[in-house]
Amino acid sequence: LYALSSGNFFWSVMNAIIGMMDSGVGGLTILREVRKMLPVHPVVYLADQAHVPYGERSLEEVRGFAREITRYLIAQGARLIVVACNTASVAALRMLRNEFPDTPFVGMEPAVKPAAEQTRSGVVGVLATHATFQGEVYSSVVERFAAGVTLLQDHCPGLVARIENGDLQGPETEAILRKALIPMLEKGADTIVLGCTHYPFVIPLIRRITGPAVRVIDPAPAIARQTRRLLEESGLMAGKGESAALRMLTTGSAENLASVIPILLAETHAVESVTWQENRLV
Numbered sequence: 650l651y652a653l654s655s656g657n658f659f660w661s662v663m664n665a666i667i668g669m670m671d672s673g674v675g676g677l678t679i680l681r682e683v684r685k686m687l688p689v690h691p692v693v694y695l696a697d698q699a700h701v702p703y704g705e706r707s708l709e710e711v712r713g714f715a716r717e718i719t720r721y722l723i724a725q726g727a728r729l730i731v732v733a734c735n736t737a738s739v740a741a742l743r744m745l746r747n748e749f750p751d752t753p754f755v756g757m758e759p760a761v762k763p764a765a766e767q768t769r770s771g772v773v774g775v776l777a778t779h780a781t782f783q784g785e786v787y788s789s790v791v792e793r794f795a796a797g798v799t800l801l802q803d804h805c806p807g808l809v810a811r812i813e814n815g816d817l818q819g820p821e822t823e824a825i826l827r828k829a830l831i832p833m834l835e836k837g838a839d840t841i842v843l844g845c846t847h848y849p850f851v852i853p854l855i856r857r858i859t860g861p862a863v864r865v866i867d868p869a870p871a872i873a874r875q876t877r878r879l880l881e882e883s884g885l886m887a888g889k890g891e892s893a894a895l896r897m898l899t900t901g902s903a904e905n906l907a908s909v910i911p912i913l914l915a916e917t918h919a920v921e922s923v924t925w926q927e928n929r930l931v
């Protein structure tokens with residue numbers, strides 16, 4: 650009996666670890682909402698900066714990265730995984746759920762549904778990566794939810810790289826966004842969907858370009874709610890407690906990431922490095 654209760658004790662002090670992945674810093678827009686809502690759950694965040702941007706790669710290649718990152722996060726103790734990247738979700742979510750049936754996954758899809766419900770002009774702009782627009786998930790979302798709505802798409806070439814460098818306000822970042830948004834505004838768009846997790850970092854700039862009347866849909870709070878729901882359903886939800894540890898890992902330069910995090914999150918973090926060897930993370 651003693652052994653049993655001490656075993657339970659250990660389980661109760663170690664709250665379920667949430668694993669999160671993105672090609673780079675984009676998933677940090679999801680991470681900050683998840684931390685706000687679920688501070689007692691430890692998080693292991695992996696930025697695959699050796700391969701960023703995912704959006705210019707084939708879905709098959711991204712699928713391979715996502716599979717190995719998932720294996721690695723589970724090996725680090727993750728009990729639930731948030732694929733905090735639209736591109737990786739479009740490419741790999743279905744496969745991940747099949748191949749790792751014991752792990753609950755939270756994935757992303759461009760928020761076309763709420764946009765279609767909320768638009769008054771019937772014109773919606775969608776900003777996402779090239780790969781996301783190619784995937785079946787996108788065409789299915791459009792088919793199911795956007796009947797009668799005009800969708801204007803732009804993949805904002807170069808924007809992910811600007812954000813990876815912490816350039817959220819500079820002239821090059823602004824030029825990329827103007828080029829995408831002005832034609833959308835001219836065609837009457839009143840709602841803009843951020844279909845790439847990097848883009849919420851440039852919401853202030855987007856608002857400066859669109860003005861206050863245009864609605865900008867950031868999916869991050871909904872993803873945090875979905876994470877909470879799935880923790881509850883899986884019996885992994887922790888009670889109240891102290892705020893838990895956050896581990897940040899990158900397959901790129903740990904030093905670079907550590908220097909950009911304060912710009913993005915207004916706090917500092919140590920960053921560990923992980924290396925791709927052949928197709929394995931070590």
Ligand code: DGL
Nearest residue numbers: 675702703704735736846
């Ligand atoms: N943040 C990612 C997304 O949500 C990918 C950006 C990229 O690496 O191209 O799509």
